[in-house]
Amino acid sequence: MTEPLIIGAMVRTLGAYPSGWRQPGAHRDPAADADILRRIAREGEDAGLDYLFFGDWLATGPDLEFRDPYLLARIDPVSAVLFLAGITSRIGLIATVNTTYADPYSTARSLASLDVLTRGRAGVNLVTGAEPRAAGNHGRDAHADNETRYDRAEEFVTALRRLWDSWSDDAWIADAARGVLIDPEGLRAADLVGERVRVTGPLNVARPPQGQIPIVHAGTSPRSRALAATQADLALIAAPNLADAIATRAGLRDIAAESGRSPDEVKVIAPVLPVVADTDAEAHRIVERLLALVPLAEGHQTTRTAFPPNRTVDALADTLGVAADDPLRAAAFDQPVTADDAARLGEVGAALVERVSRIAGVGVSAGDPLTWRHLVAAHAVPAAFVVGDARTIADHFETWRDEGAADGFNVLSAFQPAQFEAFTRIAAPELRRRGLLAPDADRSGETLRDRLRVTSRVDA
Ligand SMILES: Cc1cc2nc3c(=O)[nH]c(=O)nc-3n(C[C@H](O)[C@H](O)[C@H](O)COP(=O)(O)O)c2cc1C
Known part of the structure; x- marks a missing residue:
């Protein structure tokens, strides 16, 4: 049987379409983000989605009001997933980290902590960033060029992998009778001396339950594709249309194979913005209103x-x-x-x-x-709209899977919570009926790796 798609929610509390916040009943007050995040997380978990995904942007400015208003003010992604860790029990939690500015040891530590606290539901999306203003916020004169950013990103991944392997699986002994807490032989240094990243290790958090935490990479340049294909478990691509997505996925799989990986080790995820309603006509009217309010x-x-x-x-x-x-x-x-x-x-x-x-x-x-x-x-305002009732949305997902355009989708919602709930309540049951969304079995105890069917790098 063909495998189900990987389906996660790309959470933007202010809505993913710039006029989404202007829709009746839409969430528009960042001070109430705790409430909307709780609601989205419970909804996504109940619908059996694989993960909640949080992007990041390291600066703000008044220009964003009209371009990408959701970027103006929002909870930092690691804080968001830590907040949701305690009120969810099955869904994966993926936070974006910018490798150009983040510190690898702190990143390995906070993600390993999240993994321990959620019993294996942590994931990280690594980006190198496209916002020049981020430089000034981090004590730099300028945003580094593509080559420099990706040189550092590659070493950053090596640092994370080594730090998450700091503890062998049986290093923690905790034999109270003998008074032996750890096996010192099972604690390994990272000893990475790179051009742009240096870290000694070991990591002062226990071995993450997943061993290696799933790594997503989002980007578009040739260096980005090389990093995704050779290092990432999930590649989040820009997918303006079916033909582009097919070509991008094939290209990533080729690079993976050339590097000695199985092409199936890199799962390709496309963003999509479904506008869902009970009928196609109603969904069209929602888009008409969205366009009218830009x-x-x-x-x-x-x-x-x-x-x-x-x-x-x-x-x-x-x-x-x-x-x-x-x-x-x-x-x-x-x-x-x-x-x-x-x-x-x-x-x-x-x-x-x-x-x-x-x-x-x-x-x-x-x-x-x-x-x-x-x-x-x-x-x-270009957007990856797919508009219609459950059947129309499911047809789109099915075509993309069958044509080899994507292994999964990051689902955006034009406004919250109504459009996310329309997706989970109207579209998700049809996706499940067609085997496109994983069955609604008891998934407690499954890690994010299990859900994403990640096969590589399991051992310390
Ligand atoms: C679907 C998608 C989502 C992305 N999300 C983010 C994000 O949340 N934060 C960020 O800094 N970069 C994000 N990026 C990556 C930057 O936009 C990317 O660095 C930029 O496009 C420059 O491309 P390059 O890194 O391939 O050179 C995303 C990229 C894609 C394709």
Whole structure:
């Protein structure tokens, strides 16, 4: 039988779509993050998802309000997973750590602690970071270049692996009668003297229950792919469409094989943003509302200097190559896009019109008219939308698995908690019925490694 997919939740409390927080009932107060995190964790665990995943970003600024508002203010990922460790019992907990700025010993220690405290449910997502402002927050003059960051990331992984192997499995003896607590021979130094990472060890936390904690790597560059394919258990990829994902996954598997690993040792995970409702039409209406609430240049640009420049009809026309003197450049946001307008938008424009019709149920000649607002918003804020009822969502997941595009998905929710709960309550049962989501058996006692079917590097 084909294996189920690996399915985890990529948790962004403010919602993963920039206008998600503006939806009725959406969580929008970071001071109440404890409540929403608790609710999401219980929901994800009850639905039988494999893990909760927390990204990270090491700086903030007013520009993020319109670009990625969820990055403005949020709980640090290691704190989030430690908070959830005590109120969950089965689901995996994956925190992102930035190898450019983090200290390997502290990282090995906090993750090993999480693993001990959760009895083997810890995972770490290693990134090298794409935010230049992070440098200033960590006493550096500039964000290091790609080569330097990945040189350090590779040594960082070696440091983690060695530190998690500090204690052999039988080093802790605790023989009260003989008065022997440990076997000193079972305690090993890390002794890593690299170009960018040095650490002596051993680690002052007991051997993690998983031995080696599952490592995820998220990135896109060639160095990132090499790191993921040779070192990571899970590769979190950028997957703009099915063809790209198939090519990326095949490439990662080739690099893994060339390095002497089995290609199956690296599981490829794609982000996806399902907008779920009881019917396709209802789901389309949710996306239509999301698009309608993306802030466009309706006066913002005069008061907000950080407002993105791509939020006008004119800017869209520029990217689509529309003639400079075409009067459609002056269209109002709420004016319908006519068939004649659409014909002037070229191939890229036609694809955009088709995409907006598919996700929002509006069209050039449909009952619900496609407006410039829909087009500008969808173009300015790309998202991995899959929109529809349980069947539509499950069809997408199934196609991606069967076509070899992904071994699993990181599920984003446009707004919390309604869209996450729509996924777990409407889509998840259908995914399970089709064998795409692991069966709802008693999974207590299973580690994250078990759930992810990680096979490599189990021994100290
Ligand atoms: C799906 C996905 C999620 C990511 N999440 C994060 C994140 O939460 N924090 C972060 O600093 N980097 C994250 N990254 C990685 C950076 O964005 C990445 O370093 C950047 O794209 C530069 O690419 P490179 O590292 O391959 O050079 C993510 C990447 C992908 C593909």
